[in-house]
Amino acid sequence: MTAALERTDALAQPMLRAKRLGLHTQHQAVVIMRTDCHVCRSEGLAARSQVLVSTGNREVQATLFQIEGGELIALDEVALSETAWTILGIADGEAVKVTHAPAIESLASVRRRIYGNRLDASAFTAIVKDIVAGRYTDVHLAAFLTAGAALPLDEQETADLTGAMVEVGERMRWDAPIVVDKHCIGGLPGNRTTPIIVAIVAAQGLIMPKTSSRAITSPAGTADTMETLAPVDLDIATLRRVVEAEGGCIAWGGAVHLSPADDIFVRVERELDVDTEGQLIASVLSKKISAGSTHVVIDIPVGPTAKVRSEELAGHLAERMGAVAARFGLTAICLQTDGSQPVGRGIGPALEALDVLAVLQNAGDAPDDLRRRAATLAGAALEIGGKVATGEGTRLALETLSDGRAWAKFEAICEAQGGMRTPPTASNVHPLVAPHAGRIVHIDNRKLARLAKLAGAPEAKAAGVRMDVRLGNEIDKGQPMLHVHAETRAELAYALEYAARSGDIVKVEA
Amino acid sequence: MTAALERTDALAQPMLRAKRLGLHTQHQAVVIMRTDCHVCRSEGLAARSQVLVSTGNREVQATLFQIEGGELIALDEVALSETAWTILGIADGEAVKVTHAPAIESLASVRRRIYGNRLDASAFTAIVKDIVAGRYTDVHLAAFLTAGAALPLDEQETADLTGAMVEVGERMRWDAPIVVDKHCIGGLPGNRTTPIIVAIVAAQGLIMPKTSSRAITSPAGTADTMETLAPVDLDIATLRRVVEAEGGCIAWGGAVHLSPADDIFVRVERELDVDTEGQLIASVLSKKISAGSTHVVIDIPVGPTAKVRSEELAGHLAERMGAVAARFGLTAICLQTDGSQPVGRGIGPALEALDVLAVLQNAGDAPDDLRRRAATLAGAALEIGGKVATGEGTRLALETLSDGRAWAKFEAICEAQGGMRTPPTASNVHPLVAPHAGRIVHIDNRKLARLAKLAGAPEAKAAGVRMDVRLGNEIDKGQPMLHVHAETRAELAYALEYAARSGDIVKVEA
Known part of the structure; x- marks a missing residue:
């Protein structure tokens, strides 16, 4: 009887105190609850369940992780990552409700698209709305995008997706005939x-x-x-x-x-x-x-x-x-x-x-x-x-x-x-030199981009590549073709290791 | 100079003390480090970076989350989820190395497959090896599976994928001509x-x-x-x-x-x-x-x-x-x-x-x-x-x-x-009754499965549906067609709410 009564109470009040954890998870909304929390038990929530955390008129869908005992999180608390915290816009200790995330009806359209059917405007609108509301997991998002890569969107679908993307966001109007x-x-x-x-x-x-x-x-x-x-x-x-x-x-x-x-x-x-x-x-x-x-x-x-x-x-x-x-x-x-x-x-x-x-x-x-x-x-x-x-x-x-x-x-x-800034400079710079004298006959943009990314760009603002040559230039053996810029030695080493094994990034013809 | 020296040290020794957090994240390996940890800074690691945590001859690829200050994790510590902990098989406080996860070469094959090219045996082997090693994120996994749904695998690909899946696992041999x-x-x-x-x-x-x-x-x-x-x-x-x-x-x-x-x-x-x-x-x-x-x-x-x-x-x-x-x-x-x-x-x-x-x-x-x-x-x-x-x-x-x-x-x-068990029974059972008298003419297997899942199956072992009728049976108005079984009241309510709005799960013809 006691267990049953507790369950009834829990059902009526799946409320927990929100705790700010200072946890950075990029875009992903994450919440952490105790494994033995009454809401987990009454709602049937397990690790990696998608949950809906709500308070007043705000809500956020999040991935649930669970923690065993310990002092980090109390039984009646739910800890929120910064992303979840910002979306909810609450104060520490405020009461929030945690339930199963509702079923996502628009996934039926994603499945139809995977199997080769075209989607109409209302399907795209429903999908994009759910995506912007944070209801799609990475698995759902990747499936939607891959389906549209494997069987490319046609013109009508492209227009409908465009319209759906416009619809869910803000829209600016200017007091000018030409913008x-x-x-x-x-x-x-x-x-x-x-x-x-x-x-x-x-x-x-x-x-x-x-x-x-x-x-x-x-x-x-x-x-x-x-x-x-x-x-x-x-x-x-x-x-x-x-x-x-x-x-x-x-x-x-x-x-x-x-x-x-x-x-x-x-x-x-x-x-x-x-x-x-x-x-x-x-x-x-x-x-x-x-x-x-x-x-x-x-x-x-x-x-x-x-x-x-x-x-x-x-x-x-x-x-x-x-x-x-x-x-x-x-x-x-x-x-x-x-x-x-x-x-x-x-x-x-x-x-x-x-x-x-x-x-x-x-x-x-x-x-x-x-x-x-x-x-x-x-x-x-x-x-x-x-x-x-x-x-x-x-x-x-x-x-x-x-x-x-x-x-x-x-x-x-x-x-x-907001004020002009001076771009930062990298403290780790290293040249890639010409293996022999000759003329620059080819530059591989993709490999160059890869090299700059391995050096840390775009997250590391100062990182990247500075070109010393252009197509058609004559160059001596040992003369720099480009310089790799990195903010850390580890990233510089990572990029140079790639350069060493990736074949010609810049091709010199003797 | 000091900063540069610190970086050099960090590069030589990206070692941290492992801390067991008791964090349940299902299959996903997660590690948490301090935002201001020297390894994050020297390696250029940010929230949701894929990192490689290694010790001796064991390693695990994990998703990094970062935490600001606090007492949960010290500057020289890395906290591991249970999944990561189990794979590494280490003791609390043991030294582990944390670096960027290496680039995943087999993703090039996944991309080729998305764009409609067939893959050969060696491509499938490389993909499956990386997947079993935990190197693919959910985005990568979903893209690979979706590509094979949008453009179905042909017979050769199916055989090659089968072979690759056999290759990465254990294989049993029996001392019998027929198994x-x-x-x-x-x-x-x-x-x-x-x-x-x-x-x-x-x-x-x-x-x-x-x-x-x-x-x-x-x-x-x-x-x-x-x-x-x-x-x-x-x-x-x-x-x-x-x-x-x-x-x-x-x-x-x-x-x-x-x-x-x-x-x-x-x-x-x-x-x-x-x-x-x-x-x-x-x-x-x-x-x-x-x-x-x-x-x-x-x-x-x-x-x-x-x-x-x-x-x-x-x-x-x-x-x-x-x-x-x-x-x-x-x-x-x-x-x-x-x-x-x-x-x-x-x-x-x-x-x-x-x-x-x-x-x-x-x-x-x-x-x-x-x-x-x-x-x-x-x-x-x-x-x-x-x-x-x-x-x-x-x-x-x-x-x-x-x-x-x-x-x-x-x-x-x-x-x-290991010993016979008695199956558990559900404490929340509710009938769905016939809306009018008649004969059972159709049973929607998909809706039934959905109903049982919403009631908690398969995670909740006792949950599901028990059928009271079969095709062709005659039934009176108000007589139960099936019973929904749930372990919690919330899940029962969730399933019944679905039953109410999903149309005929069992169709009775008057």
């Missing part, structure tokens, strides 16, 4: 044109509220690079204030919740090192639509070791991108650019930021390829934004750089975002 | 023939070292059911001793490491609620081959809500199963059986065990359908095992049941496995 944006389909190390383009375009009076992502599978995303120059975790109010004052910004998309699903997809894609056309288009366009853009310039670098390897593939991507964008009233133009070698000298957040600064400041040693690419793309934005006649954009962009207006605008934007 | 086995392709609630078949076949003098799995997506696997009657976590030495003494056993496959990869796949498939033909065949055959079987009888229940829904699909599965088995010198015969309704009365570990006992003990109310199915399958095993002429197997099997030899053998096997 321009740009995006680069990654895969080309060091291609950090965005901060330069925003500075040019905003200096010419167009509105460009740019949000960028962190790296997916590359050593640095624009947000990672920009973060070494100014704060990028802007909330929507701050972002709006910056854009209203300066005409442009360079913010991290995840912090403004414009497409919150995207950051979750990005994390899983990074762990898998896989990304696909449909997901890519939905990712790019959902951010642009949410940001209130009307016109977007898309840079597609093409090269044998770039993300897009042929003009044909680039053409298909451009066509699909334009068609899906048009469904949302967005004008997207795609430019195919040279993707045969890295852009600028740096690869990695801080090293790329130094290249950006050199171009903006008209430094004598500024990388000319980065300057020209940025000017071409900024020129296209100025043209579709109606600031200059077709064919005149690049010239105006270069002029805006050389007369210092772009640099002044960039400084103003950084100040508005 | 028989049986398997049921799940999907039919309550179809618990295995303990009965083993008892009959062993009573007739054949060798039948049966290993079974736990539930994948069903409310009970044979191992779950058998565990309520006797211990099933037998190591290989114990299993061999039981079989040498009694001719047969019913053990959990995972405990004997015959196909360790399978238990990992099963866990992920359960979380996804997805299973596929290729994976299914590799799962079944890898266990049979590892167990040293020469002949296997496979039960394929076919019905509109069974796992296999048509004779055509069953035929394809039988053909593929036979062809792959033959490559390993194994004779596999498949029997298509009636899958239109549950077998016996119980659904759930203990409830199914009670049906098994009733059949073996020749109880007056023993479910006849279970008795006949078991006799048919045991008869086929006796025939292919050469104990009786073709067509005479079922008769001999029924005779072995009715004369008590099967029950005596079953008791002896249970004793040899």
